Amino acid sequence: MTKKITKIKKPDEVSDERLAEIIAEINIDPMISAGSVVKAYSSGMGDVTVPGLSKLLQKKAKGITQENKLASCEEMLIGQAQALQSIFSTLSKSAIKQERMKHFETYLRFALKAQSQCRATIETLANIKNPPVVYAKQANISQGHQQINNTVTHAGKNKTHQNEVLEKQNEQRLEQGASSAAITINPSLETVEKVERPQNRRGQKDCVT
Numbered sequence: 001m002t003k004k005i006t007k008i009k010k011p012d013e014v015s016d017e018r019l020a021e022i023i024a025e026i027n028i029d030p031m032i033s034a035g036s037v038v039k040a041y042s043s044g045m046g047d048v049t050v051p052g053l054s055k056l057l058q059k060k061a062k063g064i065t066q067e068n069k070l071a072s073c074e075e076m077l078i079g080q081a082q083a084l085q086s087i088f089s090t091l092s093k094s095a096i097k098q099e100r101m102k103h104f105e106t107y108l109r110f111a112l113k114a115q116s117q118c119r120a121t122i123e124t125l126a127n128i129k130n131p132p133v134v135y136a137k138q139a140n141i142s143q144g145h146q147q148i149n150n151t152v153t154h155a156g157k158n159k160t161h162q163n164e165v166l167e168k169q170n171e172q173r174l175e176q177g178a179s180s181a182a183i184t185i186n187p188s189l190e191t192v193e194k195v196e197r198p199q200n201r202r203g204q205k206d207c208v209t
Helices: 016-028 030-041 050-065 071-096 101-129 161-170
Strands: 151-154 157-160 195-199 205-208
Touching (some): 030 050
Antiparallel strands (some): 151 157
């Protein structure tokens, strides 16, 4: 019995331009792309479809991004670490069987790469379970003396502690460009008049102004 293949027709209300956009959106969708890759590498594990895989991947992604459920990611990393360990063991045993040094080095090099990837995967899993704590310190480096005024902002107010103290003590604000009256240092001092001194030996008078 021959199976009849029917061709899906494009709906009349969908234009060619819109259809091209839909096809482009499908091709760049990350879950659909991932589903196609999974299908390509899962040919020997049963009949799977790209839409089915994409739907499952979208469900897992929603649980991670929206509900912050990282259990699936942790399981994936554990599985990858175990698979890499198996690759390391297989390549290491193959290396010791080689009689030529070149072949021995090739197998052992790939075995150590698998071991390195396994270690990195375990470190990633550990960082997810126990995120590292970062301590940051501020370093102030300057030439000569330096004065730092820490600014505290509360609900639209932005004042430095130094300006606040000056306002309370002097009852005046610090305004840039404000002019002040001239201050007389010693008003009792006046211009000295001409003083007559005795004549010198040449018969001239010394005048001091």
